[in-house]
C-alpha cells in the first residue's frame with residue numbers, strides 16, 4: 190500500500206516578486222527516492238525550502254508528513270522539522286564541539302532528556318552511516334565525506350519520515366559522492382523517503398531513481414537514459 194508523504198497541488202513558488210516555479214503538482218509516496226535536478230537558479234533550493242517551511246507556501250496547496258504547508262504557523266515549524274531530516278551541501282555541523290556533542294545538541298533541543306537513551310540513539314545513527322568510532326572527533330578532523338555522513342546521521346536522530354537533501358554531494362569529490370549516495374540508498378532501502386536536489390548527473394546514472402527537472406519555471410518528470 191502506498192502512502193503519501195508529500196503532496197503539492199497547483200503550487201507557485203516565489204522569491205520576493207520573482208516567480209521561481211509555477212504549476213507545481215507533486216505526489217511523493219512513502220519509501221520513494223526522488224531526485225530534483227535543474228540548472229543553477231532553476232528553483233531546486235526554493236522548492237526544498239518550501240518543503241521544510243523556510244519559504245512560506247503562499248499559492249496552491251501542500252501537505253508534507255501530515256502538516257498543511259499553506260496554513261502552517263511559525264510555532265508548528267519545529268514540529269515539522271522533527272519529522273523531516275534535512276541535509277545541506279555544507280554539512281552545517283557545529284564547529285566548536287565534537288560529533289557526539291553535535292548530536293546531543295539536536296537531541297536536547299528536540300526534547301530528549303534521558304542520557305542513556307540519547308547515547309544509544311547517537312550510537313545507532315552513527316552506526317547506520319559507518320561512523321561509529323568518530324564520536325569524539327571534532328568536525329574539522331573529518332573529511333568532507335565523513336562530515337556529510339555525520340550530517341546524515343544527525344538527520345536521522347528523530348527517526349524522520351522524510352529526508353530532504355539539498356545538493357548533499359556538492360562539496361565532495363566524485364568517489365566520496367558515490368559513498369554518500371551508497372549511505373542514502375541504504376537508508377532508503379530501510380524505508381525512509383528521500384528527496385535529493387542535485388546537479389550531479391553522473392550520480393543519477395549510477396543510482397537511477399525517479400527524477401524531476403526544474404526548467405523554465407516548471408517542474409516535470411524526466412526519464413533517465415540508461416547506457417548499456
Ligand SMILES: Nc1ncnc2c1ncn2[C@@H]1O[C@H](COP(=O)(O)OP(=O)(O)OP(=O)(O)O)[C@@H](O)[C@H]1O
Nearest residue numbers: 204205209227228229230231232233234235236388
Ligand atoms: N533569498 C532570495 N531572495 C531573492 N531571490 C532569490 C533568493 N534565493 C534564490 N533566489 C532566486 O530564485 C531563483 C531560484 O533559485 P534557487 O536557489 O532555488 O535555484 P537552484 O536551482 O537551487 O540553484 P543552485 O543549483 O545554484 O542552488 C534564482 O533566480 C535566484 O536568484
